[in-house]
Amino acid sequence: MKKGGIDLDIGVLDKFAQEIIKEAGERIRAAFSYDLIIETKSNANDLVTNIDRDTELFFIEKIKAFDVTHRILGEEGMGEKVESLEGVVWIIDPIDGTMNFVKQHRHFMISVGIFIEGKGKLGYIYDVMRDDLFYAIAGEGAWYNDKPLRKLTPVKLEEAVIGINASWVTPNKRVNHEKMIQLIRKVRGTRSYGSAAMEIAFVVSGKLDAYISMRLAPWDIAGGIIIASEVGAIASNLKGEPFDFLSQDTFIIGNPTVYQEIIANYIEQL
Amino acid sequence: MKKGGIDLDIGVLDKFAQEIIKEAGERIRAAFSYDLIIETKSNANDLVTNIDRDTELFFIEKIKAFDVTHRILGEEGMGEKVESLEGVVWIIDPIDGTMNFVKQHRHFMISVGIFIEGKGKLGYIYDVMRDDLFYAIAGEGAWYNDKPLRKLTPVKLEEAVIGINASWVTPNKRVNHEKMIQLIRKVRGTRSYGSAAMEIAFVVSGKLDAYISMRLAPWDIAGGIIIASEVGAIASNLKGEPFDFLSQDTFIIGNPTVYQEIIANYIEQL
Numbered sequence: 243m244k245k246g247g248i249d250l251d252i253g254v255l256d257k258f259a260q261e262i263i264k265e266a267g268e269r270i271r272a273a274f275s276y277d278l279i280i281e282t283k284s285n286a287n288d289l290v291t292n293i294d295r296d297t298e299l300f301f302i303e304k305i306k307a308f309d310v311t312h313r314i315l316g317e318e319g320m321g322e323k324v325e326s327l328e329g330v331v332w333i334i335d336p337i338d339g340t341m342n343f344v345k346q347h348r349h350f351m352i353s354v355g356i357f358i359e360g361k362g363k364l365g366y367i368y369d370v371m372r373d374d375l376f377y378a379i380a381g382e383g384a385w386y387n388d389k390p391l392r393k394l395t396p397v398k399l400e401e402a403v404i405g406i407n408a409s410w411v412t413p414n415k416r417v418n419h420e421k422m423i424q425l426i427r428k429v430r431g432t433r434s435y436g437s438a439a440m441e442i443a444f445v446v447s448g449k450l451d452a453y454i455s456m457r458l459a460p461w462d463i464a465g466g467i468i469i470a471s472e473v474g475a476i477a478s479n480l481k482g483e484p485f486d487f488l489s490q491d492t493f494i495i496g497n498p499t500v501y502q503e504i505i506a507n508y509i510e511q512l
Numbered sequence: 513m514k515k516g517g518i519d520l521d522i523g524v525l526d527k528f529a530q531e532i533i534k535e536a537g538e539r540i541r542a543a544f545s546y547d548l549i550i551e552t553k554s555n556a557n558d559l560v561t562n563i564d565r566d567t568e569l570f571f572i573e574k575i576k577a578f579d580v581t582h583r584i585l586g587e588e589g590m591g592e593k594v595e596s597l598e599g600v601v602w603i604i605d606p607i608d609g610t611m612n613f614v615k616q617h618r619h620f621m622i623s624v625g626i627f628i629e630g631k632g633k634l635g636y637i638y639d640v641m642r643d644d645l646f647y648a649i650a651g652e653g654a655w656y657n658d659k660p661l662r663k664l665t666p667v668k669l670e671e672a673v674i675g676i677n678a679s680w681v682t683p684n685k686r687v688n689h690e691k692m693i694q695l696i697r698k699v700r701g702t703r704s705y706g707s708a709a710m711e712i713a714f715v716v717s718g719k720l721d722a723y724i725s726m727r728l729a730p731w732d733i734a735g736g737i738i739i740a741s742e743v744g745a746i747a748s749n750l751k752g753e754p755f756d757f758l759s760q761d762t763f764i765i766g767n768p769t770v771y772q773e774i775i776a777n778y779i780e781q782l
Contacts, residue, residue: 403706423682449615450616
């Protein structure tokens with residue numbers, strides 16, 4: 243593929259990305275046994291920090307060996323400073339859902355988005371303990387392991403199940419909580435899993451109909467947003483504008499019908 | 513075992529219960545393939561109702577063949593009317609988390625509690641899609657598959673992660689939501705999974721520190737409450753009284769330190 247001066251075979255890049263994501267997952271599962279967690283309970287935060295950093299370093303080392311010009315924007319900040327999306331940029335969260343990692347030993351994800359000249363090309367959300375991969379190649383489709391993900395079908399808001407943290411229906415500085423209360427009364431149900439990447443993976447696979455957050459970082463959503471467009475989910479900040487990938491921003495992803503209605507009738511930013 | 517005139521080998525009963533729970537799980541997994549759910553999307557509610565009922569009938573048939581004097585109180589109401597806990601009573605929820613069943617194809621549980629002369633003796637929560645069993649024999653311990661579940665260790669409320677639905681922090685008729693808002697601001701995090709049995713299984717295995725609901729039925733909690741006492745979790749209604757097994761009631765289960773503090777400082781029933 244020739245693209246803005248970058249010569250890349252997307253198939254090769256995809257194969258490489260899947261390999262290192264699965265290898266990173268294997269390393270995390272090995273580093274973290276049930277007994278290890280119990281023994282170091284008082285140091286659980288240190289443990290997760292170490293595994294988080296080790297995993298990010300693992301990605302950096304592998305990616306730089308693959309192509310030294312690729313840059314890495316990671317949650318742990320172990321890569322170089324990334325102030326633009328020029329060239330090839332990997333946006334990586336080595337462990338999304340660290341509290342789940344510590345307490346539940348499940349429900350944490352590796353999230354990876356690969357951008358080429360500012361455009362999302364490859365997106366991955368990997369459920370480490372389930373060994374489950376949600377992924378997409380822009381323009382070619384999305385998959386859940388070896389099965390294609392279907393295009394989302396319309397759902398009425400009153401039949402929707404949405405991911406939202408309970409905090410946002412209480413008085414807060416970011417959004418009119420009275421409208422959020424109306425929203426959760428309108429929908430069929432709400433869920434909260436403690437991992438943005440997990441909730442996004444659930445939206446793109448139709449297990450949730452929308453997910454809303456008042457503050458996310460690029461690495462929380464980079465993988466998911468690329469999968470989203472392949473299945474017909476819409477993702478943006480809460481103003482309906484593109485998410486700002488070089489900062490933090492509000493976020494919503496949803497089935498199109500549900501997305502439109504939530505933005506139009508239930509979101510009032512403060 | 514001789515108990516109040518009932519002659520029962522608890523080990524035999526446990527083995528039998530595990531066998532039929534796993535067989536019921538296998539039947540559900542077989543009845544419900546990904547494609548089946550998609551094809552019958554418009555009839556998803558009928559589908560789940562049918563599988564729910566079939567599963568309850570399967571339990572009734574098996575249990576009556578095992579011992580015709582055992583009685584069954586099930587969510588689907590296919591057993592006889594149970595107005596007391598005399599003798600041996602099985603309290604069964606064939607699918608706890610039906611919305612998860614329909615939309616997510618995961619995160620639904622079979623919950624079974626076996627009571628002898630009013631006392632909880634055997635408790636089971638089975639995660640059907642993971643093939644994961646949490647269970648306990650009263651006085652003998654609790655297990656997660658083949659591993660013993662450890663006694664819960666103390667946790668501070670500010671480090672706790674609790675299961676609570678977002679509705680309960682909004683104005684409602686059951687509980688002072690202002691105090692619930694204080695609670696969710698105090699704790700480290702909240703989760704909501706859409707299956708009471710799943711959230712209870714997470715509390716008894718230390719994956720959550722408490723779970724609160726304003727209205728549950730006996731079948732939602734019968735399995736879990738028996739596991740709770742083996743790991744040192746406390747379960748009651750929100751007045752701190754024993755849950756009413758012949759009706760619906762409020763419910764809290766938690767790590768003891770967290771349980772006490774929530775009941776004392778954050779629950780004000782209306």
